[in-house]
Amino acid sequence: MPSTWAVLLAAGKGSRLAKAGIDTPKQFLSYRGAPLFWRSARVLAGLPELEGLVFVLPPDQGDGEDLIRKLEGEAPLGVAWRVTRGGARRQDSVAAGLAEVPPDCGRVLVHDSARPFLTPSLCASLLDALESADAAIPGLPVTDTIKVVEDGLAAETPDRSRLAAVQTPQAFRADVLRRGHETARAEDWDVTDDAMLVERLGGSVAVVPGDPGNIKITNPEDLRLLEDSVAPSPVPVTGFGYDVHKYGSGRPFILAGVHIQGAPEVVAHSDGDCLVHAVIDAILGCLGRGDIGQHFPDTSAEFDNVPSSVLLDQVLEMAREDGTEIVHLDCKVICQTPRIDPHSHLIRKSLARMLGMDETRVNLAATTEEGLGFTGEKRGLKCVAVCTALRPLA
Template sequence: MSLWAVILAAGSGSRLASAGLSVRKQFLMHDGAPLFWRSLRTLSRLPELAGLVVVFPPEIFDESRALLRDLLAREPVGLPCLTAPGGARRQDSVASGLFALPGQASAVLVHDSARPFLTPDLAARLSDALARGSKAVIPGIALADTIKCVDADGRVTATPERANLRAVQTPQAFDLALLRAAHARAADEGWDVTDDAMLVERLGEPVLIIEGEPGNVKITNPEDLRLLGPKEEEVPAPVTGFGYDVHKFGPGRPFVLGTVPIPGAPEVVAHSDGDVLLHALMDAILGCLGEGDIGRLFPDTDAAFDNASSAILLDEVMELSRRKGFRVLHADVTVIAQVPKVGPHRERIREAVARLLGLSPERVNIKATTEEGLGFTGQKQGIKCVAVVTALPPGQGPRTNG
């Protein structure tokens, strides 16, 4: 099974627009990124997923596609991300997204970006149901309220049995050939539906409902916007780690700082590649985890780390943090040296460190200072660096990166 996801971000948000909101809901900023990005990032964590298609409003398609490219450049998700223009109706937008899927795709998750709070677990359970042989699977929630059917005058005509009713959510999972056939039939016969499962039902095919998630709510009305703000009981309690490292100048390793080579800088004496910035950063992350320091993980007595890339070592530290359930939120780094001058290279270093940490550059700060001729750094005998990292421990609010 080659599973892809189609994320619908083409709606006009008419209800919110009528309330005076000037931005379409899928482009509302949340946690430093537009709302549709949260769904994309969550679905990208599903191991079975082979790629994604994001469907954008046709009238702002080029701008939306450029925004997605910028987000992916800042935080790569490791999957192909295609785009498609939406249509007049939701089902038209889905059809456009299905048309954009590559030939090897055989199954699809269709998700509304207005439901930004889905979890990878929900997507995984839908995928598992497809793998077990179901061709159409949707999540649903049992209703707590009694439902009445009414006529045009508001008179009750029936009371359905509540035990047989479900409030349906997305993502919805389908065998791709089946869903394409359903959309083709809808186009030929002029069907107008509110979700893709209705199309499959009209073909006479069975649709399986699995347990949905109460938190997988849809942003529809102005009062729903409060869901985008933190609830008091969910405000995370971050932890902080401090790192410090020193290297002396002398014949040894070419000078790099945050993986960025600085021409004309003195060489450094080191066992690994001598990247003092990444060494301090790793110590700060390990401080958040309570895992000692880099000397414990990568001892300089081990020949395996001779001239080792600090970027690779940092990746191992980040993998350790992920296994322990921590999420790095912010890094603040100060380089202390008389030479070389860090200022001209600051932005390149910042961008490189942000990529290594999986953060946007706005969450990484790089500073530099001299010690005005004092001490060994002032006498140009070496360089040192301090780093402070903020991280979210496991169980502290919603997780939004790997």
Template sequence: MARPAHPTAVILAAGSGTRMADATGGVPKQYLTYAGVPLFWLSARTFSRVAAMRGLVFVFPPADAERMRAEVERLNAEEDLGLPFAVVEGGARRQDSVRNGLAALDRKCDTVLVHDAARPFASASLVTALLDALDADAQGAIPAIAVPDTIKRVQGTAVTETLVRSELRAVQTPQAFHREPLEEAHRRAQEEGWEVTDDASMVERLGTVTTVPGEPGNCKITTPEDLKRLEEPVAEISVTGWGYDVHRYGGERPLVLGGVPIPGGPGIHAHSDGDVLLHALADAILGTFGGGDIGSHFPDTDPNFEGANSGVLLKEVQLMAMKAGASIVHADLTVIAQTPKLAPHAKGIRRNVARLLGLDESFVNFKATTEEKLGFTGEKKGIKAVACVSAVRRFA
């Protein structure tokens, strides 16, 4: 078979959650939150990180479908996954919910990944491995992990058989299939009354299903004890943001750097107060969480920002960073100007920037230099600033 060209994920979130109702306060497990978002959205986020993916189908309980359609739209507005999606109603059984999801697939879809929202920690690399396995002409590919315990078949309390452990595997989702054999398997299951617990057991009756190594962390939230996994701390990684800004001399704005007025300095052309250093710093902070640049948030065409205090704008950017889970830990700042002399103001600028960032002064560095009378600043036409910000960002 040809390489999958239009894979779509069907995310099953249609369970009633009755087995865990006491432990969750009646909230179905697919709606439980981790790192600020519902479990089903964690799975959607994972699929969106696979370049080959072309769409998502969410399956919710019939009574929740309209409400959850609005919730998916809200989540996607806040964090655009870059994939088209559909929301459909589930059925009485798992296989009925999958069949409803298949009916909502785009006609271009050639590959389907069926995934349980109760497995929120599957990785993008696992999805890629499943799609790669389908390249080898298998009709289906599933994640499987070795069974660590000896398994026995029993009737009542009597052991009737000890199974060969080396031949046993515990399987997970997502499970990947070429669309045609999966749809045919569901058609046969409906016509012939098959009762199954996963989609692979259907497709196995029609063709070959292969396995890829599963992931120990790809656990299913099934019992009250599993809820402890949702209490684990999110991961923290170090990130860096870079900022640059420039302003022309000769304007009417008095020169301010890092929120500190520079007496006798050249006037600045600017829409806001023209603090080139805080503008570069704000851009660097935005860079720590992919927040764009200050021009997109505070455009110079907006009269509301006429003469705006850059310290206030910086605080707004810091709030954005906080909401994105980024904590600023260090800033290294440089101003490039032939004039005025900034050495007398260096300590005050450093102190004020540290205050604005809520950092000890030892975590803020400030430097000033010239370009040896070369170029834009060397000819005293303007001033530049660059900023490098280090931060710790929290991720699910």
């Protein structure tokens, strides 16, 4: 998999807020005890694929590295990071950030820190779209009628079914984005987002569904979005999950979607992902909603060989509808064969991505039972999971 870095733009002056008497640039407004841009940094750093992050700060910000070092001392990012200064235009700031990305980087996410409500799932969709495109951008349908205005008069009404309101982050093949910025400098292009560079190069730009909650803080009235509503403190809850699969002719051996070559096959109705099944049970335990068999019975043809990630998505949707926030997951895989340790890092990253969680909040361990029981006799495996969540008061 190509390496992935992100460029986080935090170099704007916030002129609209300044006109309203707010001197602090929006990206440095305090949000939950840290500058606003730090929330985007935390979400990006939690992506399993991300190896590093470049902060693009205003030229007059002072020692930006000291600021990032202080913030990271309180909440480590867990990825490499660098700091650079922005330019006069947005594209100049992106170019400055891109110059700090390692030359061998394969993919780059570019994000405006004024959109602090990005989600891991949106980032994952963008990176997945790069499998078949040079760039990927999130777009929302345009609901208002749009007019082309010339000299104060309506000149044209575009077909809004062909229009999309574009957000960030935007994802790019790094070589294409570099070539776009090099051409822009050579030919004096002026663009409003990096996807325009790819379009002018003749490259392909995929559009994935945007997120209505991924709102940009632009005007003074937008600041209310940063105010947490006063509500009763949520209640911490714990759920326990347990699942077993026996070895035999059936499904490939997978854990959190990671296929382990040379391992025994497992007998299962769905795809046989024992680890994800245990996680599902743990989450259902937090919700007080029974177990996996009640929601996805193995007697139903509907769930025959269905990816466990699909089942997990449905359970996560239950948690969202319930207002429950999953804050930590501790998992253990128990088997005599295959050896899990060589794959544990990848399994953990994959599971964190499935959950849309920071990898530091997902733990994975593996053990054997020293030849005892059915796992010790190499007749199967079992997985356990403990989920900690915050659930709203009834």
